[in-house]
Every structure is written in structure tokens, then in C-alpha cells.
Amino acid sequence: MAKVTREMVENAGLNVDEVVELLVKNAAAELTTYYYYTILRINLIGLEGEGVKEIAETARVEDRNHFEAIIPRIYELGGKLPENMKDFHDLSACPPAALPKNPTDIKAMLTVLVEAERCAVRGYTHICNLTAGKDHRTYDLSQAILNEEIEHESWFSEFLGEGPSGHFLRRGETSPFVGKFLR
């Protein structure tokens, strides 16, 4: 634990245990989404499915990166991960992004993907709102993740035909915003 780090956040008027709880819940959401997206990606087949697969894969890898980036902050603030993986799954900030009953229904697949991203966007917006001007490092981290989650949401939402497209597939390496926390 980074003693002074925790003290500074407490002195800024934040309940550090609440911040830690939110970080653990969102870390769980990232890792479980990584897991569920693996199943979704495998099932994205056929003419329509293959078109979505590349973006689903980028989102999957970036969600795993988000998990990796959040963990150090949890421990810096004096928190820890649950010892039991099942407990970790069940406290996730977002519901499971489970495979739809008919995996060949690409619209249903995209709906699962976009809902998962929207939950993440809400979650990190919540953490940003809570920590802005008070816990600079958690804010910076959450804002970086939020940037990537917003792009994921846009990709899937545009595949669903929601609005004109202002986004393109990731060029270059994954996690352009969160990468600085992974080095």
C-alpha cells in the first residue's frame, strides 16, 4: 500500500474504500468481459460475423489491458482482489456479456457487445465524476480507460447502424490511451 497516496486521497474528502470497491468491481467487469468476449469472438463467423470479429478482438484485448492497468491502483490504495475467482466474477460492475441464444444472429451479438461497452462507459464516467480534482491518479487512469470504452461503444453501435460513422478500426498498437499505465 502507498500510505501517503491513500492519505492524500482521504484528505481530499474521498472515501478511499468506496473508490477501491469501484475499482475492484470494474476490474472484475474487465476480466469477465475479456472471458465472455472470447466466446463471442469465436462465434462471430460467416459473412456478417467475420466483419465484426476484428473489432471484437481489439475490444477484448483492450479490456484485458484495462484489467491489468487497474490492479496496481487497487493495491496502491490499500485494496486487494478477492481470493476466490467466483466471488470476483459475481461482484462485477457489469452483467455478464453472455453469448446470445442464437449466435448466428449478428444483431443480437452486437447488442450484447454494445450493452457491455455502455455499462463500462457509465462505470468509468461514474469513477471520473467521483475522483475529479481529488484523486488525480485514479482519475487519469479511469479517463484513459473511458476513452477506449467510448471508442468500443462507437464501433459496435455504428455496426448496428446508429448514426453516421466517425470511427475507424484501431490503427497501430492496442490501448493508445491506457498504454502508458502498462509500461
Added chain:
Amino acid sequence: MRKFSKKELTKYDGKEGRKAYIAHDGLVYDVTDSFLWKDGKHQAIHFAGNDLTEELKKAPHGIDFLKRYLIIGKLKDS
């Protein structure tokens, strides 16, 4: 439709197997089975058994989310 006082509502805090009810704008919703309200707690800072009308104004989602839950009563003193 059942009417709840604010005091009665506090009994439905979702803890230790109790039902989780929340109130918004005079209506009481059952969120017991929601993945997002496990143990009567939502996103670390919101607690079942309370009138969340003011808190929801600051939430990163709209009141549309409440349509997912069953309305089980009205809040008396709202």
C-alpha cells in the same frame, strides 16, 4: 398498490437475504434480482431501502433504467 413510508422502505435494504427496494419519484421498485444491485448495493455508493430520486439525477444513466424493474408500490411521504 402498496404504500411505503420512508421508514418502512429502509427495511428492504437487500442485506442478509432481505428484498432490495428503491424509490424514485414516488414509486417503489424491486431490484432484488438485479445483477447490479447485489446485497442491496449499486456501484459502491448507492443503497437499497432509500429514496434515490436525488441521487439518480447525478447518475451516468437516465431513469429509463428503472423500466427494467417491477414497480411494487408507492412512497407515502414523497
